[in-house]
Amino acid sequence: MSINILVTGGAGFIGSHTCVALIEAGLTPVVIDNLCNADAYALARIAQVADSRQPVAFWRGDVRDGALLDKIFATHPVHAVVHFAGLKSVGESVAHPIGYYDCNVQGSLSLVSAMQRAGVHRLIFSSSATVYGQPDRSPVAETAALRPCSPYGQSKLFVERLLGDLAHADARWRVASLRYFNPAGAHASGLLGERTAGAPNNLVPVLCRAAASRSESLTVHGGDYPTPDGTCIRDYVHVMDVAEGHLAALRHLDASPGASTFNLGVGRGTSVLELLGAFGRACDTEIRHTIGPRRVGDAAAYWADVELMRRTTGWTARRTIADICSDAWRWQQTLSRQAVVAARSTATAL
Numbered sequence: 001m002s003i004n005i006l007v008t009g010g011a012g013f014i015g016s017h018t019c020v021a022l023i024e025a026g027l028t029p030v031v032i033d034n035l036c037n038a039d040a041y042a043l044a045r046i047a048q049v050a051d052s053r054q055p056v057a058f059w060r061g062d063v064r065d066g067a068l069l070d071k072i073f074a075t076h077p078v079h080a081v082v083h084f085a086g087l088k089s090v091g092e093s094v095a096h097p098i099g100y101y102d103c104n105v106q107g108s109l110s111l112v113s114a115m116q117r118a119g120v121h122r123l124i125f126s127s128s129a130t131v132y133g134q135p136d137r138s139p140v141a142e143t144a145a146l147r148p149c150s151p152y153g154q155s156k157l158f159v160e161r162l163l164g165d166l167a168h169a170d171a172r173w174r175v176a177s178l179r180y181f182n183p184a185g186a187h188a189s190g191l192l193g194e195r196t197a198g199a200p201n202n203l204v205p206v207l208c209r210a211a212a213s214r215s216e217s218l219t220v221h222g223g224d225y226p227t228p229d230g231t232c233i234r235d236y237v238h239v240m241d242v243a244e245g246h247l248a249a250l251r252h253l254d255a256s257p258g259a260s261t262f263n264l265g266v267g268r269g270t271s272v273l274e275l276l277g278a279f280g281r282a283c284d285t286e287i288r289h290t291i292g293p294r295r296v297g298d299a300a301a302y303w304a305d306v307e308l309m310r311r312t313t314g315w316t317a318r319r320t321i322a323d324i325c326s327d328a329w330r331w332q333q334t335l336s337r338q339a340v341v342a343a344r345s346t347a348t349a350l
């Protein structure tokens with residue numbers, strides 16, 4: 001009998017890679033996604049990448065739709081839920097806080113209410129290192145001060161607290177909030193990766209775009225930080241390592257009731273210029289760049305303390321910065337080929 005895992009936001013970047021990891025581990029993902037930041041492409045690719053004959057069960061809809069969730073739980077016996085669905089842009093959340101709280105907090109409330117009705121009490125929640133705000137020191141442990149600086153970060157912290165209260169009130173709940181640092185890269189096949197609507201803001205998609213265009217120059221946001229090369233330092237963690245972290249967390253839930261919180265990172269920092277150099281080597285192109293002013297709100301340097309996750313679940317990130325760059329570049333080439341095919345078919349139609 002298959003063990004179903006409901007994956008909210010499973011058509012998105014981290015969700016689609018996690019579906020691959022779930023299938024490879026012998027579990028069966030059931031996806032709900034409203035496709036507000038994804039399309040059906042990833043869903044079609046998951047089974048192919050995971051070498052599975054079964055298409056992924058997909059429900060198009062919103063996690064705020066309680067009736068739809070009831071229908072999904074009535075159709076599939078669900079063992080656990082992995083909750084990725086949400087909005088994730090810090091800047092957008094500052095401009096549109098109501099939309100962010102509605103989707104991220106109300107969406108989570110709707111989900112746990114439906115889980116309660118269905119008698120499903122195992123949940124992994126996608127939180128973010130953004131709950132730490134500007135950390136005082138690195139590596140950042142789970143016990144560090146929580147000072148989110150945006151509605152997006154606040155929404156993640158609200159949900160973490162909601163889940164903590166739930167587990168406190170009812171011993172059947174087993175929840176893990178995973179605070180991702182900087183997930184990046186793509187599946188090694190080059191068939192699955194991150195799609196950004198419009199111009200990307202995050203560093204790895206910006207690098208992909210600059211390398212693909214060969215003429216576009218990347219702006220390094222600040223070269224005067226108190227770091228060895230003057231640029232910001234982050235903990236970039238390969239998206240397939242993040243995906244596998246969810247398997248480790250699911251196994252942990254089977255053994256441990258209550259609520260827990262884990263950092264998901266590599267435990268090492270990489271500067272913007274170091275990443276730029278590594279990406280240039282991966283695609284054998286020098287990335288044109290200029291040093292611009294600092295970006296408002298950026299912390300100089302932080303990386304994760306990953307000991308708790310390692311000690312508790314046995315998980316550690318296995319892939320390197322070079323893997324992140326070469327896999328992201330392979331994915332970028334897939335995107336570029338798709339763009340050429342789309343342009344040709346538009347030209348033919350005209």
Ligand code: NAD
Pocket residue numbers: 008009010011012013014015032033034035036037038061062063064083084085086087088103107126127128129180181182183
């Ligand atoms: P993503 O946008 O690629 O995936 C989120 C998916 O959720 C999308 O497919 C979107 O269509 C769907 N979705 C959004 N709102 C929905 C709703 N109300 N109902 C149903 N589906 C909905 O983002 P991602 O990078 O895969 O991130 C996944 C989760 O991880 C998010 O919650 C995000 O906040 C969190 N996170 C991401 C990062 C990162 O760097 N990517 C870092 C920290 C935390």
Ligand code: UD1
Pocket residue numbers: 090091128129130181182183201202203204206218219220221222232233234272295297298
């Ligand atoms: C941002 C979000 C964080 C989210 C993460 C997802 C903010 C303040 N934080 O983190 O909540 O979880 O994305 O991955 O928005 N950089 C450049 N040039 C560019 C783009 C980025 O120099 O064109 C630099 C940035 O200044 C930063 C580093 O690259 O120092 C990483 O940036 P980014 O990928 O946007 O991630 P974060 O800012 O760490």
